[in-house]
Amino acid sequence: MTPRAPMLAPPRIGVIGADVPRQLLLAVGATPVRVFGSWVGPVSVAAAELPGAVDAVAARLLDTLLAGEHRDLAGLVICNDSTAHLRLFYVLRILAARGRVPYPVHLVDAPRGGGPARERFVARQYERLAAFVVSLTGMPLEPAGLGAAAERELRLGDALARLRERRRSGRCSGPAALVAYRAAATLPPEDAAAVVDAAEGAAAGAPVFVTGSAHPDAAAYEEIERAGLRVVGEDHDTGDAAWIGDAVQAADPDAVIRLLAARHAARPPLAARSLAAERAAELGRRLDATAASGVIALARELDDGPAWDVPAQRRVAEARRLPFVARLRIGPDAALAEARDAAGALVRSLPQGALT
């Protein structure tokens, strides 16, 4: 594509999913802005039918795009990191060609599994991504820009590390942490770091770990914490498993891209594209790191990946004598009630005195 003329304000590039190496977008003067759905709200017939069977959060996300809520985006990058997101890409590719969405749409297809063949493919995908974002901002991908982007992103990573430490030590609640992650995913790194560092406040209750579907907002966490629990960590990509705050330093753009592809292969396993054994092993590591006293798994209807992880995850929790409560196939309007119900069940299974 021919590069466009440089814009005056930093262009915002929308992101659906979690496989985008943000450093590449920052390096060409753009701000990556993750676009989220919601746990609650109506779903239109078009959003329910056009992509085929996708969970309600993905359908609501499509609704926001069709309603023009993100018209300011310079472009939209969609990750093939779940069936739902891939289907959104297939639909939005056609709608973008028709002018129904006012920005170009680009796919990042980054398979998991590791190994040289997949890393080569992912590197090629990142090269294509770089070409796409260069076409949007008009700024070339150069070593100086990549280096500066790395520094900005790594500083945000430092802030997120501090956030995780505050969560573990009871100085930041789960909902506040999710809000901070959302800021990190949508704001320029400096603004995001300020929000992340401000996310604190006493958090009481027994520490719990949340697995299952990603959380587009903090509504379910608020229900969990109202029950007397404290969410100290999670393995979904809108929380601790978001790919934010990571960057690499290398002499030239090709080397940066190769290193980013290798980093992608080493990321924590996400439910939609990983094996249950990988997910269970990761849960074990995270339970040990967070000293959680129990696990809540919440999986939405039509987001079936997490449901297949549950037996192996349950074994990991039970091997540590930790209670594991799962609520699967959560319907479009049932998220908050199911979160409340799961939290109540977990509280009842904790030893007396664990909540204090």
Place this chain on the structure above:
Amino acid sequence: MSDRLAAAVAVTRYQKEWFSRTAARSRAGEQIAIVNADVPHEILRALDIPYVVTQWWSSIIAAKQAGPVAMERVAARGLPDFSLQYDAMPLGEQDLPRDARPWGGLPAPAFAIAERSGDVTQKIFEQWGERPGTETFLLSRTAADPVPERWWELVPHEWETAFGTDRLDLLQAEIEEMIAWLEHRTRRRLDRERLAEIMRLGNEHAEWNRRTRDLVATARPTPVTVNDTMPAVMVPQWHRGTQWAVDAARALHDEVADRVARGQGVCPGERRRLMWIGRGLWSDLAMYQRFQDEFGAVFVWSMYLAIAADGYQRFGDDPVRALAARFVGITDQLYVPPWSSDWYLKEALSHDVDGVVHLVADDTPGGGFITEALEGAGIPVLEIRANNADARSTGAARIPERIADFLRTRVPGRA
């Protein structure tokens, strides 16, 4: 039924005998594989590893009314019984008591091979690898990007353009990994000349299917029912790369050609030509002929013959790369618009259909774009949303009643 195609009857009988022989070989100690439909079976054939296709085996389990109990066994392991049932059902079948297993049951396979499509397939096949004596191999499933125009003209020879070099490079490399993985476990060596011959046979097989499809497109009256072409095409597909499969495809063609030459039709008083888009309605195959008497309406098209005609031919000097080209976009062709919508429209026009019944599966994106393309060309479409394999779902969708109403109100009969 006297009008049944001999070719359909013959392949169905053969498949049962083949399964019996394969199961016996496995019980005698031979390594067999369970594989998904979308993985490159040709490698297994070239290595002389018998394989059973998950989706076919699930159809047998379901037809023998063992689907619900098989899914109960899946649930008994704490796994979902509501998710991708057609992939998961054979897992549960392994745990059924011997007298409840269809055709004596599938012996434990040594190898389970699938692509990482969707969010769940890799986890189902991971479960196979947890079972004693079975190991799992997974291939990547990359997305349908780029989008070529008129893919059906490109894919036999210009597949590099159709699918893109990056996607082909990855799958070719993964097929090589799979070859090494199998060679190590079987202590065999892949004979690449044999693989090339298997690819040649597969292309010849597809050529007979193309000729059959073209015959059906132009024949008046319609010479075959889709109920017959479905098994007559699909059983040989599971034996792709053999002379038997080529001969079966040729026998189907010759039988159809004979009917055409004799002017034999399956629907006396044919006045409406219909297209069935979507998976076969396995729970009620007789439905396809239910509208012949009252409406003179005959289903002339299903995807099974058509994709066998357009979707598999790949010519090239390097059999592994050509094989990668056969499978890298196999699901794109059927299920991803605009790949799918462009092709369905082409097929609707070439078959001169008067109406389309579109069974919209919830596991495929953009069904509305297919309907839109057809209606934009003046072809009326009835959209039905139901699970093809679940009698409860299709019953609730009132499919026969809605098709009858569609025919009455939107599909005028020809003079």
